[in-house]
Amino acid sequence: MIEAHGLTKRYGDKTAVADLSFIVRPGVVTGFLGPNGAGKSTTMRMILGLDAPTAGRVMVNGRHYAAHRAPLHEVGAMLEARSIHTGRSAFNHLLSLAVTTGIRRSRVDEVIDIVGLRQVAGKRAGGFSLGMGQRLGIASALLGDPATVVLDEPVNGLDPEGVLWIRNLLKDLAAEGRTVLVSSHLMSEMAVTAEHLIVIGRGQLIADTSVREFTRRAARNSVLVRSDEAERLRAALTAQDVAVASAGWGVLEVTGLSSDRIGRIAADHEIALAELTPRQASLEEAFMELTRDAVEYQTPDRLSTGSGTEGRAA
Numbered sequence: 001m002i003e004a005h006g007l008t009k010r011y012g013d014k015t016a017v018a019d020l021s022f023i024v025r026p027g028v029v030t031g032f033l034g035p036n037g038a039g040k041s042t043t044m045r046m047i048l049g050l051d052a053p054t055a056g057r058v059m060v061n062g063r064h065y066a067a068h069r070a071p072l073h074e075v076g077a078m079l080e081a082r083s084i085h086t087g088r089s090a091f092n093h094l095l096s097l098a099v100t101t102g103i104r105r106s107r108v109d110e111v112i113d114i115v116g117l118r119q120v121a122g123k124r125a126g127g128f129s130l131g132m133g134q135r136l137g138i139a140s141a142l143l144g145d146p147a148t149v150v151l152d153e154p155v156n157g158l159d160p161e162g163v164l165w166i167r168n169l170l171k172d173l174a175a176e177g178r179t180v181l182v183s184s185h186l187m188s189e190m191a192v193t194a195e196h197l198i199v200i201g202r203g204q205l206i207a208d209t210s211v212r213e214f215t216r217r218a219a220r221n222s223v224l225v226r227s228d229e230a231e232r233l234r235a236a237l238t239a240q241d242v243a244v245a246s247a248g249w250g251v252l253e254v255t256g257l258s259s260d261r262i263g264r265i266a267a268d269h270e271i272a273l274a275e276l277t278p279r280q281a282s283l284e285e286a287f288m289e290l291t292r293d294a295v296e297y298q299t300p301d302r303l304s305t306g307s308g309t310e311g312r313a314a
Contacts, residue, residue: 001024001062003058004023004058005058006021006057007046007055007056007057007058008054008056009043009203020204022198026147028180030182030198031193033183033187038201038203044150047060047065048077049065049066050079060148061074070144072101072144073144073146075146078141078152083137089124090112090136091121091122094139094140097143107145112139114139115136130157134154134157151181154170191211199287201293214283215282222254222278223255223259224251224254224276224277225252225273225275225276226251227250230252234252237265250274259276263276
């Protein structure tokens, strides 16, 4: 379990994290989301004792990270997959970590097999592709068989098979009762991987809730309606004080009415419908809506939902 209480981090006059409190519980995959510059990386560094908070505290499995006698057995982390000795093989990189932390040698072989690097275990890690480097970073995080796993952007550089693999791995780790915290910008992947979300913006908590509740509350759901008499239907629906937008020829996206109500209105006006499909907001849409005012760096062509370059306070 990860428990953050009033976490604050300042760099001079820049506040990267402000009075942030949350709990990451075991048994579920928790997604850690936020726009660029939101304070995600800074928070993860404080969890791992790499940055000292200006105020507040964070504990992992009941203790500060530095207070654990064998931290790699408690917390496995990957913040930067390429933090490796490029001249060492994947096996020797993991073996050096194991030897210096009291982890049995056989565990090195186990994690190499878990991450699918058996065929390249003897090759220099400096020649690895981005995806292979990600797998090696994840192997390092799992080396101590930790109760808590913290991963920053673990799917970067992975091919579709690799993305499916890490998705299943994270779910399996959570099913074993471990605490799993994963940061990612890929909303589509978080939607099918995470069960719970912690969302921050400008260093402050925006949401701490389930994926289902996050998408439900963030944006109104809509209904896709297809009809050869779309314009007549638009007029009938607009009279009900709802939002109606064109979604293609003969297709309307209606917000503010249920599909049942739309069907009854169409029947009252003798308008035949070819499609009437409720549409739930995606995690990406919900994320963009709820973090709209927390984007620090905005692109000029779409100021309300832009993203930018993540700086030190990320």
